[in-house]
Amino acid sequence: MNYRSAIFVLMAVTIINCGTGAYAETQWRLGANISSYHIAATEKFNEINPGAFVSVSFNAEKRFQYGLQIGGFLNSYRERTLYGLGFVNYRIKQYDDAELFLGGFLGLFEYPNLISQARNAGIPVVGNAVFAAGPSLTYRMRNGVDFTLGYIPFYGRETSGILTVQTSIAFGAP
Secondary structure, eight states: OOOOHHHHHHHHHHHHHHHHHHHSSSSEEEEEEEEEEEOOSOOOOOEEEEEEEEEEETTTTTEEEEEEEEEEOOEEEEEEEEEEEEEEEEEEESSSSEEEEEEEEEEEEEEEGHHHHHHHHOOOOTTEEEEEEEEEEEEETTTSSSEEEEEEEOOSOOSEEEEEEEEEEEEOOO
């Protein structure tokens, strides 16, 4: 299965599950990928990574949430990257006007230039896509806007990890 097929399957499962009403408290979000920071980088990377995504969360009003996200962005090598991922979030703190979530993600990210390097490092690949996983921290305000900081552990010669920044806004119910 190539990465485009994997992303298509991920999208189809999301649409079917949402369309059947199988999940209560579904929340859709539109978002923007903003930037990345490469920890202990030995190479000059593009740290401004504009892009967009759509995500769907299930159990949106509960402490434990899970969902799917698809999108694309200008990667650190100044090339386009498409991706699809699954995520989980657990609310660790509730404020008067906001919530703080600790979570994680697992997904496929299109990086044709890193396939051989990923294979050599033992990272699973599908076609031109690399599997990536890591923790995340999300601050979500009552107005529907959130900010997410993600971390992709990567121990290569060019960096020892990547921090990512996203923001999104809720639309539709719950």
